[in-house]
Amino acid sequence: SQKIEQNSEALNIQEGKTATLTCNYTNYSPAYLQWYRQDPGRGPVFLLLIRENEKEKRKERLKVTFDTTLKQSLFHITASQPADSATYLCALPHGSSNTGKLIFGQGTTLQVKP
């Protein structure tokens, strides 16, 4: 069955450094991959989407890569700030087409220390 894995251990980094979060998936080839941010007690907020034919996507200080051979996406936050502290979730569509169903990883909590 389709499986998504994110590092369940919290990532602690110093302000100004680059945070790198990993999302690995198995048993299928998604047409795209999404990243969300979730703050405690709040709903996830959509950040970025990358399609299967795109290697890299950028948005301000965020960068996402998508390696369909390794079945992995990396999510980078450059020049990190304490306000970036949150849980980051990756999500993929169920199956290879847009069926309307997303499968989420368990999320990685990022803590940026001043």
Added chain:
Amino acid sequence: DAGVTQSPTHLIKTRGQQVTLRCSPKSGHDTVSWYQQALGQGPQFIFQYYEEEERQRGNFPDRFSGHQFPNYSSELNVNALLLGDSALYLCASSHAGTSPYNEQFFGPGTRLTVL
């Protein structure tokens, strides 16, 4: 422009009871999805409604049912509550025509506690 709204914010029920959660999608959105998020886990897809019909369903028992109204708002009903149903219930909306990649706009969630 109001985003996705959910009610109530918090709810406490006892085992065996029934609960109804409500969601209003973001303005202009016609598709509503419901997710269950246990503590420390990612959201799990329950089902999705489009044009007042259930379009997709996740691996949840029939105790979980829903409805979408003509104004696109939606309800999630859970019968015969179990302790394991305690979770944050998230509603997400999207527009079928302009969101081919299914970007979801989430509400703040309803925290359900079953005692």
